[in-house]
Amino acid sequence: MSYGKKQEIETWFEEYSDPIFKYICMMTRDYQQAEDLTQETFIKAYRSMDSFERNASEKTWLFRIAHNVTIDYLRKQRPLQLFESFLSNKKDGNPLPEDVINMKESYREVYQAIGSLKNSYKEVIILRKIKGFSIEETSQILNWSETKVKVTLHRAMPILRKQLEKEGFLYEKTT
Amino acid sequence: MKKRHEDELDKVLHTMDAESHWNEDHRQQLKKNILNDVDKKQRSPFFKGKLNVSYLLSLGAVAVITWILFVPMLSDWWRDSDGLTSPIPTGEETETGFAPFITEEGLELILKQENVDEGEEQQFTLKIENSGPNSYEFNEVFLEKKIDWESNESENVEFSDRSIQLGELDFLDTGETTAISFSIPEEYEVGENYELMFHARMRDNEAPLDTLFFHFDLDSELITLTKSELVINNRSMSPLTYGGITFIILSLIGCFFIKSAKGRSVFMIALGLALFLGYVANQQMGDADEMIIEDMSTYPYQQPLRNVVHIEYLDNRHAIAFYEWGAGTLRSFENVTYKKGVFGWKANGGTGGQIVVDDKLGWSFSNLEHQNFSQYTDLISGVIMSPDIVEVRVTSINENVYTADIVEFNGGRFWFLVTDGDDVSFATKTGLNEDGEVVEEHHSRAN
Numbered sequence: 001m002s003y004g005k006k007q008e009i010e011t012w013f014e015e016y017s018d019p020i021f022k023y024i025c026m027m028t029r030d031y032q033q034a035e036d037l038t039q040e041t042f043i044k045a046y047r048s049m050d051s052f053e054r055n056a057s058e059k060t061w062l063f064r065i066a067h068n069v070t071i072d073y074l075r076k077q078r079p080l081q082l083f084e085s086f087l088s089n090k091k092d093g094n095p096l097p098e099d100v101i102n103m104k105e106s107y108r109e110v111y112q113a114i115g116s117l118k119n120s121y122k123e124v125i126i127l128r129k130i131k132g133f134s135i136e137e138t139s140q141i142l143n144w145s146e147t148k149v150k151v152t153l154h155r156a157m158p159i160l161r162k163q164l165e166k167e168g169f170l171y172e173k174t175t
Numbered sequence: 176m177k178k179r180h181e182d183e184l185d186k187v188l189h190t191m192d193a194e195s196h197w198n199e200d201h202r203q204q205l206k207k208n209i210l211n212d213v214d215k216k217q218r219s220p221f222f223k224g225k226l227n228v229s230y231l232l233s234l235g236a237v238a239v240i241t242w243i244l245f246v247p248m249l250s251d252w253w254r255d256s257d258g259l260t261s262p263i264p265t266g267e268e269t270e271t272g273f274a275p276f277i278t279e280e281g282l283e284l285i286l287k288q289e290n291v292d293e294g295e296e297q298q299f300t301l302k303i304e305n306s307g308p309n310s311y312e313f314n315e316v317f318l319e320k321k322i323d324w325e326s327n328e329s330e331n332v333e334f335s336d337r338s339i340q341l342g343e344l345d346f347l348d349t350g351e352t353t354a355i356s357f358s359i360p361e362e363y364e365v366g367e368n369y370e371l372m373f374h375a376r377m378r379d380n381e382a383p384l385d386t387l388f389f390h391f392d393l394d395s396e397l398i399t400l401t402k403s404e405l406v407i408n409n410r411s412m413s414p415l416t417y418g419g420i421t422f423i424i425l426s427l428i429g430c431f432f433i434k435s436a437k438g439r440s441v442f443m444i445a446l447g448l449a450l451f452l453g454y455v456a457n458q459q460m461g462d463a464d465e466m467i468i469e470d471m472s473t474y475p476y477q478q479p480l481r482n483v484v485h486i487e488y489l490d491n492r493h494a495i496a497f498y499e500w501g502a503g504t505l506r507s508f509e510n511v512t513y514k515k516g517v518f519g520w521k522a523n524g525g526t527g528g529q530i531v532v533d534d535k536l537g538w539s540f541s542n543l544e545h546q547n548f549s550q551y552t553d554l555i556s557g558v559i560m561s562p563d564i565v566e567v568r569v570t571s572i573n574e575n576v577y578t579a580d581i582v583e584f585n586g587g588r589f590w591f592l593v594t595d596g597d598d599v600s601f602a603t604k605t606g607l608n609e610d611g612e613v614v615e616e617h618h619s620r621a622n
Contacts, residue, residue, distance in 0.1 A: 005213075006210065006213050006214075009209070009210075009213060010206070010210065013206050013209060014206075017202060017205070017206070018192075018197055018202070019192055021197055021202070021205075022192055022195060022197065032435070033435060033437075035201060035205055036435050038205060039205055039208055039209055039212070042209045043209060043212050043213070046209075046213050104194055106187060107187060107191055107194050107195060110184070110187050110188065110191065111191065111195075125188070129185065129188040129189065130188050130189070130191050130192055131192065132189070160184075161184070164184075
């Protein structure tokens with residue numbers, strides 16, 4: 001039984017670790033932390049495997065775990081960031097993910113702009129636009145209603161465009 | 176500004192994952208870590224379910240609380256068992272009387288009861304042999320009134336009634352042997368209200384070295400010696416050691432649950448700060464009496480038969496602890512000034528001296544200005560030996576007249592005056608009776 005579980009987690013890792021890591025990385029903007037949280041995601045998945053009812057796809061389920069792990073981390077991180085910035089007088093000594101992950105320049109600017117958005121906008125853009133999850137899947141991962149997913153994405157995209165504009169990139173509507 | 180079509184943004188987003196690459200070595204390492212973790216969790220009984228993790232957490236919490244609560248008590252127990260607060264009985268029982276008691280310095284005592292008939296006044300002979308290199312002065316057998324220092328309800332006893340002299344010997348030189356014969360009047364119940372004691376001040380050619388107090392237990396025929404002790408290591412766990420060990424234990428527990436290096440370092444900084452602030456808060460909010468008495472008990476130099484009789488708080492941050500030590504005619508009355516800082520009450524300095532039995536109004540002067548004791552400049556204090564004295568007045572050289580505070584305690588009465596500018600070092604000290612008549616007066620040395 002345990003051996004089977006281990007094999008299954010190995011298979012899932014091969015298949016989904018890359019998108020999950022990149023999702024966490026964009027959310028946290030901390031490469032090292034993203035690796036730690038990816039590890040935590042798979043360990044949690046291993047421990048909760050017995051309760052996985054397989055109503056949703058395993059990818060959606062793993063992303064839901066990754067979302068919870070990341071949000072937990074970000075919540076805990078908020079007061080710590082204040083404390084750390086008070087102590088060290090700098091924001092973060094770790095390299096930014098976009099500097100560690102190999103990425104073309106055109107992607108880097110969008111990556112940075114997404115990183116500057118608030119968490120809910122960030123999440124919905126990553127899941128819907130980058131990961132390609134359906135509205136239903138996204139609502140399952142985030143535990144939101146489908147309407148909320150639609151509305152949030154609708155609000156998030158103009159904000160992203162505005163952010164890109166601020167950074168000197170204008171994405172015009174097709175006429 | 177670079178202009179692009181909106182479709183282009185969708186395209187960038189859609190292909191972002193495919194176009195960004197996670198370091199493959201890192202990914203493989205992470206996979207290895209996860210599989211190792213999975214293997215460990217298969218073996219570990221603690222990670223089968225949430226209940227076991229809770230069990231582990233509870234166990235850790237209990238261990239930490241036990242450590243924090245009980246280690247200071249254990250520390251106190253160690254110190255008490257070290258014999259610093261209670262004398263060590265070193266005599267032996269015999270059928271005919273007390274066995275010879277020989278001190279490290281070569282002073283030998285043998286107490287012999289001369290009569291054993293009931294109803295008669297008990298008569299004793301104390302044989303003293305000095306085979307050591309030092310001589311002894313103030314050799315005196317006396318009865319010492321037992322005082323209940325803990326009780327606030329005991330009847331007050333005057334200093335003058337504390338000791339009853341039974342026999343004495345002025346000087347015992349090296350190599351000499353002598354005997355003091357004495358009897359105990361029937362009205363004194365030795366063992367109940369009084370203790371039978373002998374004291375001697377050991378000295379060499381130049382100066383006194385120490386004062387020895389011997390206690391004779393007539394029931395168990397034991398002789399106990401109490402003398403000054405220089406305690407280099409009193410085995411009391413210092414706050415630094417205690418805090419350090421607590422820090423290590425909590426850090427280990429914290430590091431077990433916190434995975435990231437950054438989280439661990441932040442946890443440890445926060446823990447260190449919390450312990451430090453906790454210690455400071457404890458020192459600021461703790462019972463001042465207890466802290467001062469505790470501090471006095473941890474002095475490296477322990478005077479024999481010492482009792483703190485009163486602590487006077489001049490304000491929130493300045494206090495004076497008055498204490499006596501010794502017994503019989505070798506009793507001293509002294510004081511220590513205390514200042515409260517970030518780390519609690521700390522001794523600042525002190526003065527005092529031996530009580531002169533014939534002096535109805537004892538006094539000693541402390542220059543607080545030299546001790547940098549806030550605005551307080553002078554402390555003058557002393558024991559009241561005469562029961563007739565009910566008021567003490569101090570007249571400074573500036574002709575200012577002060578009424579001193581008189582403090583009663585189980586073992587007697589003393590007076591004190593603290594000034595904040597007026598010089599009372601050469602003041603006139605006057606003890607008055609109920610009718611305002613002068614019982615004793617010490618004139619200013621300046622006059």
